[in-house]
Structures are given as C-alpha cells and as structure tokens.
Amino acid sequence: MQTEEEELSALQTLIRSGEFRHSYEVGRKTEGKVFDRRTLLNLYTAIKNFGIESVDYPISSGKESIVFKATKKNEKVAIKIYRMSTLQFSNIEKYIAGDSRFERERRDRSRVVFLWARKEYANLIGMTNAGIFVPRPFYLQGNVLVMKYIGTESRPAPMIKNYDPDPEDSYRQVAEIMKRMYQRAGLIHGDLSEYNLLYYRKRVCVIDVGQSVSIKHPMAMEFLERDIKNITRFFIKEGVGANSESLLNQVTQDE
Ligand SMILES: Nc1ncnc2c1ncn2[C@@H]1O[C@H](COP(=O)(O)OP(=O)(O)O)[C@@H](O)[C@H]1O
Ligand SMILES: [Mg+2]
Structure with missing residues (x-):
C-alpha cells in the first residue's frame, strides 16, 4: 500500500510531467507550474473525495x-x-472588506486565498440559484474548486472574445444575466x-466570480458601472447598438 506521502509525490510527478490524456496545448499551458505542498494535498483530497478518475489536460x-479539465465517471469537471x-492582496482586500458575508475573516495570506475560493464557490451557488448559467460548483477543498466543465470532450468552450457568431443575441443574454x-x-x-x-x-x-460582491458592498455601484463599461465597449466593437445608460437602467430597474 502506498503511503499518503508516496501518493502525493506520484500525483506531483504526474502533474509536472504533462502526461495528460489529451494534448490540448499542454506544453504551453503547463510551463513553469509548481504546486506547493498544501495545494497538492488539497488537490489529492479533492480527487479522492470527489471521486475524480482522471485529470485530463490543463485549460488555462x-x-x-x-x-x-478532469473526469468523474461520465461527468466532465473543471x-x-x-x-x-x-494572489495580489492589495487587490483582493477591497472586495472582501465591506462584504458583510466574509468580513470577519482574518487576513493572513493563505486564509485569504482559501477565503477567495470559498467566495467563488458561494457566488457560483448564488448565481445558479438565481437561474444564471454558470458552471455549477460541486466541491471545494481549500484552494481547490471542482465545478462543471463547460465545453466538449476535447475543447473548453471559447470566450466570447474569441468566438461569438451572434453578438446581438449575446448582448441580450449578458443584459439578462446582469439583471x-x-x-x-x-x-x-x-x-x-x-x-x-x-x-x-x-x-x-x-x-x-471570486471577486463578485453583494449589491450592499460600499463599492457595488462603482464595480457595476465598470462592468457595464466593459460590456458595452466590447459589444459596440462587435457592431451592437449597446448603451451604458440603458444597460444600467435595464439591470437595476424592477420588472
Ligand atoms: N468551468 C469551466 N469550464 C471550462 N473552462 C473553464 C471553466 N472555468 C474556467 N475555464 C477556463 O479557464 C480560464 C480561467 O478561468 P477563470 O475562472 O477566468 O480564472 P482566472 O481568469 O482568474 O485565471 C477561463 O478563461 C476559461 O477559459
Ligand atoms: Mg478569468
């Protein structure tokens, strides 16, 4: 029987070797990846407890x-x-301080990373429950989050930045999502x-959605306006008649 130490180092070797089931951009995307011990332990625990059968290839x-991308029975997971x-602390601090759901956490380094992961997990659940299409979260172990994989067996779904055949329709969808x-x-x-x-x-x-905040956050409106600016900028570039002011009204006004 293997000791946990041996299993861990076997996992580490596997991950570092780049020997994945598929070769989707493995070379470029696994470059310079080294996991610390705690991450490996969390990954190992997640794989074991959630019952992941194979870690297939790195997506990003x-x-x-x-x-x-990984596989559990017939379920594709990310x-x-x-x-x-x-992780940039000064940057994430402002999202956590001020969000009453997470405000009381201590601020030391690793706890903030774990908290960030928990925040993403909680936000994904909140959004799923609100009927928004997000990857459904399945499992969380420290800094390791397992969620539904979005894409085909061999390719993750593209970002709309790289592939969007119908920008008018996507814009409508994004407005509905934001609302x-x-x-x-x-x-x-x-x-x-x-x-x-x-x-x-x-x-x-x-x-x-790790950085997503409650609408009660003191900077909520600032973040919303920035989101709206980014979205309208992109869709205008794609030829859609998008408009920041009307999008803001659409998002914030009651039906
Ligand atoms: N559930 C998922 N299914 C498929 N691809 C995903 C999934 N989650 C993330 N990705 C891919 O991984 C990339 C990085 O994920 P993201 O959550 O945006 O993290 P970050 O930008 O903080 O590194 C995304 O741009 C996307 O291509
Ligand atoms: Mg991203």
Whole structure:
C-alpha cells in the first residue's frame, strides 16, 4: 500500500510531467507550474473525495489560478486551483472588506486565498440559484474548486472574445444575466468582460466570480458601472447598438 506521502509525490510527478490524456496545448499551458505542498494535498483530497478518475489536460494557467479539465465517471469537471503564492492582496482586500458575508475573516495570506475560493464557490451557488448559467460548483477543498466543465470532450468552450457568431443575441443574454445577478442573486460580478464570458451551445456562460460582491458592498455601484463599461465597449466593437445608460437602467430597474 502506498503511503499518503508516496501518493502525493506520484500525483506531483504526474502533474509536472504533462502526461495528460489529451494534448490540448499542454506544453504551453503547463510551463513553469509548481504546486506547493498544501495545494497538492488539497488537490489529492479533492480527487479522492470527489471521486475524480482522471485529470485530463490543463485549460488555462493565469497569475492567480490554474484550471484543469478532469473526469468523474461520465461527468466532465473543471478543477480551478488558486495559486497560494501570487494572489495580489492589495487587490483582493477591497472586495472582501465591506462584504458583510466574509468580513470577519482574518487576513493572513493563505486564509485569504482559501477565503477567495470559498467566495467563488458561494457566488457560483448564488448565481445558479438565481437561474444564471454558470458552471455549477460541486466541491471545494481549500484552494481547490471542482465545478462543471463547460465545453466538449476535447475543447473548453471559447470566450466570447474569441468566438461569438451572434453578438446581438449575446448582448441580450449578458443584459439578462446582469439583471438576474443584481435583482435575484443580489450580486455584482466585478470583473465582467469578454474574457469571463464563455460561449457554449448558443448560450453565454459566466465564469470567474471570486471577486463578485453583494449589491450592499460600499463599492457595488462603482464595480457595476465598470462592468457595464466593459460590456458595452466590447459589444459596440462587435457592431451592437449597446448603451451604458440603458444597460444600467435595464439591470437595476424592477420588472
Ligand atoms: N468551468 C469551466 N469550464 C471550462 N473552462 C473553464 C471553466 N472555468 C474556467 N475555464 C477556463 O479557464 C480560464 C480561467 O478561468 P477563470 O475562472 O477566468 O480564472 P482566472 O481568469 O482568474 O485565471 C477561463 O478563461 C476559461 O477559459
Ligand atoms: Mg478569468
């Protein structure tokens, strides 16, 4: 029988080796990835407890997180791992302070990363319950979040930035998403743009909601206005007759 230490190091070797089931951009996207011990333990625990059978390929590797596609029986999942080291504190602090749901947490480094993951998990649940198309969250272990994978077996859904055959329709969908987020979930995305919207089977899916805040947050309106600016800027560029003022009214006014 393998000890936990051995299993962990086997997992680490596997992840570092880039030997995934598929070769979707493995080389470029796994470059320079090194997990710390706690992350590996959390990943290991998540894989074991949630029953993940294979970690298939990396989808994305950013400054703050790494996302993998993985498989559990017939379910395709995405594993988002928040980096323990490079999260920008000054930046995330303002989203957490002022959000009464999470305000009492202590501020030391690793706890903030775990809190960030919990915040994304809670926001995904809130948005799912509000009828918004987001990846349904399944499991959380420290800085490791398991959620529904959006895409086909071999390719994750593209960002609308890279693929949007019908911008008019997408704009309508995004306006409806923002309205539901505000009115039903009581949340503001906070980093909404063509980078955090995926296009899947003609539907727009919202991702990356760790920074999303309650509409009661002192900077809520500021964040909402910035989201609206980004969205209208993108869709105007795509030839849609989008307008910040009317979008703001649409989002905030009762039906
Ligand atoms: N559930 C998911 N299904 C498919 N792809 C995903 C999923 N979640 C994230 N991705 C991909 O991973 C990328 C990074 O995820 P995101 O949550 O935006 O993290 P960040 O931008 O903070 O690194 C996304 O742009 C998207 O391409
Ligand atoms: Mg993102």
